[in-house]
Amino acid sequence: MIFSVDKQSAVSIQEQLRTKLVAAILNGQLMPGTSLPSTRKLSGDLEVSRTTVVLVYERLVEDGFLVSQDRSGFRVNPDNHPAHSGEAVSENVLENVAGPVWEARFRKQPGLQRNISKPLNWQEYRFPFVYGQPDPSLFPLPAWRECSRQAMSELAMRDWSSDAIVQDDPYLVQEIGTKLLPKRGIFAAEDEILITSGAQNALYLIATQLIGAGTRVGVEDPGYPDARNIFEIHGADLCSLPLDSEGAVMTGEAETCQYLFLTPSHHSPTTVSMSEERRAAFLALASRRDQILIEDDYESETNYLGTPVPAMKAEDQEGRVIYVGSLSKSMFPGLRLGYIVADRRLIQELRAFRRLMLRHAPSNNQRTTSLFIAQGYHDTYIRKLNRIYKERREIMGDCLARYLPGMSRDSSFGGTSFWLQGPSGLDTEELAGQALEAGIVIEPGAPHFREPEKNRHFFRLGFSSIPTDRIEEGVKLLAGLIQSD
């Protein structure tokens, strides 16, 4: 806790100190329950009178920010929840402050949410078992350049240069509807498809329109942290769906949910594919309990091992499944293009929300992508990736069996990663740090769990970006680190 006070300021020292403490409590620097320095220590450190500190502390107790305890001084009120207390700040705390106290104005603090982190410079490491980042050297740049050139012809540009306001590029909608969705068993009309700024934006739009304070939403646990965070920031009352070898498990709790978020094609992050029986059971439950299923069909194009299983949306008789797909995943993540397939009434309202939120995804990228799909480059690229992924997956599977036996489970799907369970004492956050020093990028698994502290021994190894000939060396090195731990 580094505070300073400005003795030349027109604002009194007492006010300065109070403002800073309130900000630290509200922004979570001082967590609920934390003990504050004694009045003697703080007054000494800041070179201000002890009476000033005592007065500030007592005022903060009065305002509910602190609690006092006989003998042991002051602590941050344990009932104070920083992420939601923005509105509880009493007016007078803000008086006499020169600049705005931003922390007191924040309605939510998404910055405090837990999430997956990866080094931004992962490309500089020798063994990047990073997840979700395709190898840029595999992308067919000449094809993309060619499509981009076509999209920038004077004639095409007349089409897409103006503000389309609520419309999507009809060419891209058509390509998605006729080329991508049928592979997933989905046949949708144009007004049942909405282009989004990535699958993430799709989930955010859906949550904005359908999920509010207290809405019961079931999420897989472990599961996709971004989805959980999006639902949570909209006020959802989350309910955990555990996992077994057939995918998400239906529990009594799941029955009480209004919405269920599922990754049936291959579960994120464990890569388990949901069995057909389980899918049918979820659909039947949804119908019985008037539930809506949000199906995130991420990476569905990387099913190079198993027989293709259609999306749950394909079996959706009653329009209860909201399907989310991604183009960023199969092209390049920086592109930020995704789509929603759902009932046209829902699409219509989501489109109106998207108008307010960002109008539409950039028109030039929509057009270039539609040409990339129409001219077959997308298909060719996916086939190429899958050939490489299959090779890498086999080598990696062998290496894991040899160097880290029993830590991973086989998947029937393919995908781009392995999910590993280390020995129960392993702390993969620590391991990730050590690995980085050895040039190895791995992803700690804890952020995928609702109770991260209990699950620090899980981790994920991606193989979309590690060169095939470095896999063995990387896994071997990593195994050495785990065993020496």
Added chain:
Amino acid sequence: MIFSVDKQSAVSIQEQLRTKLVAAILNGQLMPGTSLPSTRKLSGDLEVSRTTVVLVYERLVEDGFLVSQDRSGFRVNPDNHPAHSGEAVSENVLENVAGPVWEARFRKQPGLQRNISKPLNWQEYRFPFVYGQPDPSLFPLPAWRECSRQAMSELAMRDWSSDAIVQDDPYLVQEIGTKLLPKRGIFAAEDEILITSGAQNALYLIATQLIGAGTRVGVEDPGYPDARNIFEIHGADLCSLPLDSEGAVMTGEAETCQYLFLTPSHHSPTTVSMSEERRAAFLALASRRDQILIEDDYESETNYLGTPVPAMKAEDQEGRVIYVGSLSKSMFPGLRLGYIVADRRLIQELRAFRRLMLRHAPSNNQRTTSLFIAQGYHDTYIRKLNRIYKERREIMGDCLARYLPGMSRDSSFGGTSFWLQGPSGLDTEELAGQALEAGIVIEPGAPHFREPEKNRHFFRLGFSSIPTDRIEEGVKLLAGLIQSD
């Protein structure tokens, strides 16, 4: 009202009819107070028994959707507000319905908000006095293609192809900070700048983080409808700031606001520039009342007439101004790139929200745009546009003085449009329809007002896309239509 019932369905006719009526009421097809067809008429039209209709109507009265009136039948409950009633639907309405009743799940209905509309095919009209759409034939396509080619080099692509998650392209941030902002008198550090998916997305992000139910937000009236709609959908309690010749007026009501949304460089839509005295007064008020000012500096680059006046943000001593800029406006609207300049603590939280909402604007467009600015193409393009706009504005000013005298006021700024006040009996919605038939695109002014019905005689004429040599003919034709009205 076109209803049909499916007599083969497993769902009873009564249930089908009830579901459809509820949906129509909730989605606003049947507005509060509307009379319903008599039970005799509806049963005849649908070929169902009159008892069925009576039972359905009576059940809907019980559920609060309808009210009955002696002799005059049934009306939609006037207390039923479709945009907010999503949550008020009682559980039992949803029983026994096969598909989900989406309308009952919608938390908001942005589709019902009033907004500016323009024909999407405006480029096909001979006299497109459309606003906010630059002439695609003026855009320096070869320069953009060249930058795009550079951004797609293998080396550059390694930079931007991966998912940047929360980061913006540092090159673009640098160009905005060193080339665009200084022209507006703003000197910002990199962590005080956030790239958004257009200025619209900037406003949405700001509202998401700072504005909630009951937050008092002052908006100019007339003013930018999208901003008003964004604040409103977040629950803001809006307060109108009237306009005079010095810009937005400070009223007693404005003093009670926590946030003020302003367009000081030239007011949207009237094009009045705010006087320096008025700016200083707003800043002083903000400091005194701990207000935050949201400054939309749209089209600031089109100030080709007056002496450049810095943005209000440039005078902001206390970090109370949130500045919103647009690149889509000065490049092409389909690009969807904008930016926010604000206190770094706010930027940090907005960045976290943006991560949830859409991660970041597409990396390829960020890089291409940064090259376009860095290599001077942006500047050259703006200078070219301003030369053409100046010429068009002079001709247009002369034509308006000749054919539609007294309807527009002169602006000291330049910009891309004229704001006109027609005779009080004029209905510009009707006029716009007639004009379209004569090949003229104009924009009715009513949606800019909080009380649109009282302001149907205002309209806007843009000149960014109409060829210079068609201005006189277009204005003359339009004047003929107004006079013959």
